[in-house]
Amino acid sequence: MANRFILNETSYHGAGAINNIADEVKARGFKKAFICSDPDLVEFGVTQKVLDVLESNGLSYELYSDIKANPTIKNVQNGVEAYKAAKADYIIAVGGGSSIDAAKAIGIIINNPEFEDVRSLEGVAPTKNKSVPIIAIPTTAGTAAEVTINYVITDVEKNRKMVCVDPHDIPVVAIIDPEIMSTMPKSLTAATGMDALTHAIEGYITAGAWELSDMFHLKAIELIARSLRGAVDNTPEGRDGMALGQYIAGMGFSNVGLGIVHSMAHPLGALYDTPHGIANAIILPTVMEYNAEATGDKYKYIAKAMGVEGTEEMTVEEYRTAAIGAVKKLSADIGIPTDLKEIVKKEDIPFLAQSAYDDACRPGNPKDTSVEDITKLYESLI
Structure with missing residues (x-):
């Protein structure tokens, strides 16, 4: 069986990369941009940095910012109508995963209107046409939505996040x-x-991991472990390293999948509006312990990439413990909580566990799991 890899047509990396937007727009013959961003980025002037580039080059646009931190079906449907009214021919997504995810769903529905209910996009949807062209400009160093074929939309009525996977949604240009x-x-x-x-x-x-994806993921772990503390302190070196590290991670996981850390984090976002990164960070070490027996010698290389010395002389148990310990140490150093006690209500665990089991990321987990296993993992964190 062949392994498939899908990446952006073009990506720009480095300080000042947003100045390349105008050249790309002109070269591709685009006429009017539909800008997807969130209200906070608009309020604090972040979105304006992109608008300034467009305005200084005489490029037309319409701004749409009705996007929540966990974008909803309604946000997408409103965006579809706003795109049509704007008579735009491409999208610029400015923001974190929320803005880019909403842009992907809007772009897909515009060119595949049979999916306008949004819910039918969950999982691997059989769309026929590529999305409206998207230029994605991440303002956070985390989701890598600018280079993935995935997006997540919240179904408010059912208190769940829908993971959508579609090769047709990847942005044509990423500006990091x-x-x-x-x-x-x-x-x-x-x-x-x-x-x-x-x-x-x-x-x-x-x-689904294989040699090519392993190469990307190990380098991403190394860059993130080396850079995240500095990024939190807002050093240029930390920001540079995280911008690249998160993108490289996206190059990998978009093509091979994830596991139950994400499966367990998604319902927390849907039910409690928990920030996705916080949920992942809290759950990650516990799930690493759970998965350890199914990972061969990979924790040795995770530990080494995290900066642990002497991994070649360690026993299997020692390097697995070292890898998990390094993740816990990084998380603690940047102020992440260690448990879900302030987030999860015990009576909600059955719903959370079933939602996590039904999540599109769960089949990628290296160890077979069950609702009962996931229930115990949640319980161990409260």
């Missing part, structure tokens, strides 16, 4: 500019950074 990420507060930097680390670790041990 660490300067535009420097406005992130410490707490968001920490949360999104741990999301990126979770992508790299889960992608490395997932059932």
